[in-house]
Amino acid sequence: MSSSRTNVRWLTLALIVALIVINYIDRSAISYAVEPLTEAFGISKSQYGLISSAFSIGYMVFAFMAGPLVDRYGARRILLVGVAIWSLVTAVTPIAGSFIGLFVTRIILGAGEGPGFPAASRTVSRWLPQKERGIALAMVGGVAVSGSLLIGGPLVSQLIAVLTWKGMFWVLAGLGALWFAIAYALLKNTPEEHRGVSEAERAHIAAGQLEEERTSTVRVQWRPILTNRNLWIIAVGYFAWGFMFWGFMYWLPDYLSSEFQLSITEVGLFTVAPWAAGIVGALIGGVITDRVFARTGSERSRLTIMGTALLLSGAALIPIFTAPSLTVAVTFISIGVGLGFVTGGIWWVAAIDAAPSQPGVAAGFADAAFALSGIVAPSVMGLIVSVTGSFSSGFVVMTVLAVVGAGAMLVLPKRGPGRPQTLDIQSDLVREPR
Template identity: 60%
Template sequence: MIEGRFGQLGGQHGGGMFWTLAIFGAVWAVFALALLRDLPEESSRVNAAERELIAAGQEPDAGPGRSRVRWRPLLTNRNLWVVAGGYFAWGFMYWLPSFLSDAYGLSVKQAGAFSVAPWACGMVGALAGGVIVDRVYRRSPRVRSRFAVMGVALLLAGCSLVPLAISPTLTVALISISLGVGFGFVTGGIWWVAAIDAAPDQPGSAAGFADAAFASSGIVAPSVMGFIVAGTGTFTSGFVVMACLAVAGALLMLLVPREPVPAAVTATETAGNPV
């Protein structure tokens, strides 16, 4: 029954959406190749004053051009692994809105209408997360303050899924999923900041490392959830897995001791406030 709904929904309506996304992706790629550059001096749209301003904000010993990735300090950075673990756990939350159509046999039109609420809550959560983190960081200018906000948000996201395991009605599902996505998206704009904080001497590589963890979750989640749901015949076990992952990610952010932050970050912290 569950597999039939998956196949019916994807077979009838998936092709057009995939082609639409493919076209948008191709158009974006053309614009990206034409407009985006790695370095300011490679872009004709950056004037001399802008280049001077950018150079003034760089580390004195950074040196010009690109630098090689130093994998050993990156892969042994505990803070970065904590961020990556939390980001991986958060990635499973992206499966939630599609659950509405798959579990309740909604039409594409109905599924679209019901899916508005979770993503609307996600938008509110993302905006609120930025405001909350900024205010918390002003009061406590420490890297760990960001970890605390992210950990609490993930914990609330995991707890929001508990009602689904108890009373999986459509109303309960819509409310729980909306809250879960909303709380999860509080962390949305903070992952890259936290990753860069963990390895400020390699900001691009650090952000890419964290983003790779999130992307791998997008690869793993559909398969894992599909096997769980197909094996048990119910979505409840899938929600238990997601809730546990969210809580585990929260505990990583809140409880795992963090390594001392490199000097590049501590120098930007307010004097006298440990990280």
């Protein structure tokens, strides 16, 4: 083994980022095939709405269930099984044949994609030292998500134009199969399992890990998870951010077209800005998180950064419902989404910090809260628009939830025992007790 430091950990991270990009393109692809799909299967718009919700139901349940499986059997095995399931379901979507068939396939698709972030979080915790996790998980939970929303639309629409909507699903299934083949050969649970990792790189990774993060698999212990105050705080904050994220993901095009009488082409142009801002915000959040942790060694600093970003994100929406115009809407929605994505990857870092011995379970717990917001936000926004005829009250709800989530993260984190309590702010930002 070479004594020089290799960089296999970044190859591993690249595999996870590619996985998340494919994950998000696959889950959103159906929205670009609404017209031909509903016509081919005789499905009404209301039935299509139920089909859309089916994904989040399956995703929420299996994101939570996947956590224990990831910690018990390792991220590699669970990811390979998950990708195999969702790629197969993507391939059979064009031949589902009916409302029931599509409803079931979307639930299964959500179940297959559910392990993605819990397994990604565990992989990062086993492959990178703490000081490198902020930017790494910003790439996974922020840049990959925003980037997939930026490139997914043009990619999927071009595939439909060239290969028809059925061919589009089959190409996406093929991308999943390609990732499976590459990951089967290259992805390992820990650096110790990978023959290409030098002793220097292993030492670098181990020096920045807690003792409990050096294990490959563990048995799940639910009591430390369900009684972990910081995990509940993270879940509340992630739900608040998720409500804004899913609300804009599902309703932003309709808001822009109905409020400002934009064409579909114009809507497509204006919706680029928020997700581009999300990429920038995610990168900034990752850099800030790693630098603050390197300087303070404080895990609670992650919650402080997230709480501040979420508070500013909610505040950025205020001009939209107090002085609405197209320029105001696009500008401040972009600012709000960009600030929200500052938290994009830190949720996973904070979840790992809160329960380092069970990162998969902790990430699944947080991801389930995010998935729950994916069920609640579209329906609540739709109800508000139906009752009031306006999106303004929906933006108020987003702002209120952001303030609540931010307050929880800034005020409620539990102080670790055995540390001196002083007036110095850096010593006040202490570790969560294990």
